[in-house]
Amino acid sequence: MSEISDKFLYSKDHEWLRLDDDGSVTLGISDHAQEALGELVFVEVPEVGDRLSAGDACAVVESVKAASDIYCPLAGEVAEVNLALADTPELVNNSPYEDGWIFRLQPEDATVLDDFMDADAYSRYLAELEDQ
Amino acid sequence: MHYTCRLFLLLDTLLGIFDMGKQTGLYKRHVEAGAKLVDFGGWDMPLHYGSQIEEHHVVRNNAGMFDVSHMTVVDVSGPDSRAWLRYLLANDVARLKLEGKGLYSCMLNPAGGVIDDLIIYWQGDMKYRVVVNAATREADLKWMHKMVGDRQVALKERDDLGMIAVQGPQARQITAPLLPGNVGKAALELGAFESLEQDGVFIARTGYTGEDGWEILVDAQTADTLWAALTRAGVQPCGLGARDTLRLEAGLNLYGQDMTTSTSPLESNLSWTIAWEPADRDFVGRSVLEQQRQAGVSRQFVGLVLEGRGVMRTGQRVNTAAGEGQIVSGGFSPTMQCSIALARIPAGAAERCEVEIRSVFRPARIVRPPFVRNGEIKIQQGSKNNSNVPGGDLL
Numbered sequence: 001m002s003e004i005s006d007k008f009l010y011s012k013d014h015e016w017l018r019l020d021d022d023g024s025v026t027l028g029i030s031d032h033a034q035e036a037l038g039e040l041v042f043v044e045v046p047e048v049g050d051r052l053s054a055g056d057a058c059a060v061v062e063s064v065k066a067a068s069d070i071y072c073p074l075a076g077e078v079a080e081v082n083l084a085l086a087d088t089p090e091l092v093n094n095s096p097y098e099d100g101w102i103f104r105l106q107p108e109d110a111t112v113l114d115d116f117m118d119a120d121a122y123s124r125y126l127a128e129l130e131d132q
Numbered sequence: 133m134h135y136t137c138r139l140f141l142l143l144d145t146l147l148g149i150f151d152m153g154k155q156t157g158l159y160k161r162h163v164e165a166g167a168k169l170v171d172f173g174g175w176d177m178p179l180h181y182g183s184q185i186e187e188h189h190v191v192r193n194n195a196g197m198f199d200v201s202h203m204t205v206v207d208v209s210g211p212d213s214r215a216w217l218r219y220l221l222a223n224d225v226a227r228l229k230l231e232g233k234g235l236y237s238c239m240l241n242p243a244g245g246v247i248d249d250l251i252i253y254w255q256g257d258m259k260y261r262v263v264v265n266a267a268t269r270e271a272d273l274k275w276m277h278k279m280v281g282d283r284q285v286a287l288k289e290r291d292d293l294g295m296i297a298v299q300g301p302q303a304r305q306i307t308a309p310l311l312p313g314n315v316g317k318a319a320l321e322l323g324a325f326e327s328l329e330q331d332g333v334f335i336a337r338t339g340y341t342g343e344d345g346w347e348i349l350v351d352a353q354t355a356d357t358l359w360a361a362l363t364r365a366g367v368q369p370c371g372l373g374a375r376d377t378l379r380l381e382a383g384l385n386l387y388g389q390d391m392t393t394s395t396s397p398l399e400s401n402l403s404w405t406i407a408w409e410p411a412d413r414d415f416v417g418r419s420v421l422e423q424q425r426q427a428g429v430s431r432q433f434v435g436l437v438l439e440g441r442g443v444m445r446t447g448q449r450v451n452t453a454a455g456e457g458q459i460v461s462g463g464f465s466p467t468m469q470c471s472i473a474l475a476r477i478p479a480g481a482a483e484r485c486e487v488e489i490r491s492v493f494r495p496a497r498i499v500r501p502p503f504v505r506n507g508e509i510k511i512q513q514g515s516k517n518n519s520n521v522p523g524g525d526l527l
Binding site for chain 2 (some may be wrong): 038062066
């Protein structure tokens with residue numbers, strides 16, 4: 001059973017989002033997602049200053065099995081990226097909710113965060129997926 | 133109503149059982165060791181036991197073990213065995229002059245396509261042991277029985293045996309004392325592709341990783357005991373994930389991916405496995421191969437090393453100066469810390485090409501496999517940005 005941190009919000013594409021005190025949002029992928037992907041060998045992050053719309057393919061995680069796009073779940077400007085992932089992509093596997101964060105975004109409209117799932121809702125969502 | 137529900141539950145359970153793949157005698161060991169299991173040719177096999185990349189490095193640097201009991205073992209005997217095998221296989225069992233010696237060969241169809249690749253060992257007199265793939269079991273057995281016809285050849289499938297491959301530079305030294313009787317001492321004398329059978333143990337100095345090691349065939353109970361002893365001796369269980377990256381680095385073909393019934397060994401880097409001499413030996417597929425050899429094949433089988441980031445995957449398009457080709461096996465090389473692949477591209481293409489990875493053409497170098505053998509990188513690597521990666525000191 002994968003770990004679900006109750007400190008975050010979640011998207012249906014298995015990204016986690018954390019609203020920070022300065023109004024920016026940090027994003028990564030959930031433990032469930034990293035486990036499904038398998039061991040990562042490359043992570044391509046966006047560039048600081050990139051303006052992203054919701055649904056834009058903004059990062060790529062490439063594992064021993066396959067490559068997957070990460071779609072930006074909300075609009076905003078990239079404020080910071082996790083440079084450590086260039087040399088140590090396995091941080092996403094080993095620490096998906098902390099050291100394996102992918103990028104930080106200054107959102108255009110933080111109220112859209114209300115549309116995402118909390119830990120309980122995400123847990124139910126995963127259970128539903130498993131039943132299918 | 134209650135009864136209906138129960139019936140459905142029961143049906144569900146039964147279907148669940150039928151849904152499950154076949155299990156090797158070591159299945160419980162895999163579950164105990166926390167393996168992630170996947171379906172492979174109808175078998176529930178370990179993909180990895182936590183980290184396939186660590187398992188890969190363990191085999192390159194120390195010793196790892198693989199449960200390969202799913203592979204198909206067939207014993208061939210009878211007075212016509214030798215003559216029949218010389219007709220059945222593209223390589224020539226007459227080359228086996230030393231008892232116990234093994235030979236890698238393709239089994240071809242009349243059109244020169246590859247039905248399977250295999251290793252055959254000569255066990256003295258008219259006795260041979262053949263190890264073929266798991267996913268091709270039914271097609272192989274059907275073909276072999278058909279080819280026997282009215283010859284005096286007996287085929288006996290040995291599904292009573294378990295098979296453990298222990299691979300890596302330390303594999304033989306660690307394993308030898310754990311084998312029954314004096315088998316270990318005798319086995320340490322085996323040269324490459326040599327086997328012996330003693331005290332109920334068949335052991336061969338072969339493998340599918342590019343490292344030294346043994347493949348050991350024993351009854352299911354002994355396999356279980358040996359697996360447990362190897363585990364206690366610190367040998368890392370390894371899954372199919374590491375097995376695939378190890379064989380890819382070693383430039384060893386994977387049946388079903390790198391060669392199939394519709395590809396010739398001449399366009400699969402397997403010309404060396406065809407015994408053209410003696411010229412009067414007829415074998416299945418020979419006439420077609422002779423024609424191909426004279427006309428020359430239009431495609432070549434090469435290795436690719438990706439420059440920069442990204443991972444080449446099976447099926448991706450390759451652009452060369454001589455035309456278009458395709459990746460047949462691609463992946464990430466844990467030893468080289470970059471992506472490598474086996475590809476079929478037009479004859480004549482050399483040095484450089486571009487691989488279409490997710491709609492972007494990325495430069496790659498055309499090389500001759502193997503990429504890695506006996507822990508050493510055999511391909512000169514460019515000055516890529518690979519300084520801070522684990523294992524970077526190897527470069």
